[in-house]
Amino acid sequence: MPRSSDDGAALRRRFVGEALQNPYNAAILERLPLLGLPDAWLVAGCLFQTVWNLRSGFAPTAHIKDYDLFYFDAADLSAQAEQAVQARVSALVADLPITVEAKNQARVHLWYEDWCGHPYGALRSSREGIERFLIPCTCVGLQPALGQQSPVLHAPNGLEELYAGLLRPNPLCPHLPLFQAKARSYRDRWHWLGIRQPAATAE
Numbered sequence: 001m002p003r004s005s006d007d008g009a010a011l012r013r014r015f016v017g018e019a020l021q022n023p024y025n026a027a028i029l030e031r032l033p034l035l036g037l038p039d040a041w042l043v044a045g046c047l048f049q050t051v052w053n054l055r056s057g058f059a060p061t062a063h064i065k066d067y068d069l070f071y072f073d074a075a076d077l078s079a080q081a082e083q084a085v086q087a088r089v090s091a092l093v094a095d096l097p098i099t100v101e102a103k104n105q106a107r108v109h110l111w112y113e114d115w116c117g118h119p120y121g122a123l124r125s126s127r128e129g130i131e132r133f134l135i136p137c138t139c140v141g142l143q144p145a146l147g148q149q150s151p152v153l154h155a156p157n158g159l160e161e162l163y164a165g166l167l168r169p170n171p172l173c174p175h176l177p178l179f180q181a182k183a184r185s186y187r188d189r190w191h192w193l194g195i196r197q198p199a200a201t202a203e
Contacts (some may be wrong), residue, residue: 001203005028006141011159011163012159013150015047015155015162016116016142016151016153018051018137021054021060022046022060022064023060024067024098025042025047027093027096028042028067029142029144029151030144031068031093035088035092036072037069037073038073039072039086039126039127040070040071040126041069041070041126041142041143042067042068042069042141042187043068043069043070043126043140043142044068044130044138045066045067045068046064046066046067047140047142048137049064051162052190052193054162054189054190055094055190056192063189065099066099066101067149068100068103069089069100070102070103070105070126070127070129071085071104071105071126071176072105072123072125072129073104073106077104077110079109081167082107086095086101086102086111089102104180105123105126105128105129106123106145108123108129109122109123116175116178118178120132120147126141130154131156132172132173133168133170133173134169134182135182135183136161136168136170137157137167139157139170140154140155141151141153141154141155142154164194165192165193166196167186167193168195168198169197169198176198180195
């Protein structure tokens with residue numbers, strides 16, 4: 001039976017509440033507006049891995065290797081500009097025992113193929129970058145909201161598969177070797193996750 005809109009809204013509220021149980025996520029979101037970065041989001045692993053940690057009975061911060069920020073600045077696609085933003089981010093969180101990495105989504109297409117071995121079309125926003133993660137259920141991002149509101153959640157594929165622990169390839173980024181390595185890395189840390197291979201490659 002499909003979920004109702006009320007169920008979906010409840011799941012979104014649950015996700016935001018659980019992601020904020022990680023104190024580093026909460027601190028980054030509180031400080032992020034101070035940077036004045038365009039289209040800035042806290043994304044991916046630090047969010048959904050916090051949820052998986054809570055499901056697994058781990059501390060909210062367990063097994064999280066780094067914290068990722070996306071922003072979109074098409075006015076300057078240089079590596080030097082991105083490095084300057086990274087320096088500002090690092091200074092902003094210098095009191096926290098974590099690594100925070102900032103990536104300008106406007107320039108991902110300039111380096112992705114050299115780094116990952118696959119071509120990558122130019123993005124038009126940070127949201128599009130979130131949508132191209134290798135695994136659909138990991139396509140999540142939080143953006144600070146004005147005033148006392150809860151953060152804005154971008155979860156283009158919903159949250160059901162995230163809570164079910166279903167890992168499958170993203171058709172928007174169908175790079176199977178990269179998917180398989182990422183999925184195995186996740187399941188090594190959260191053993192209850194399930195990996196679904198495409199039918200053509202399933203054993």
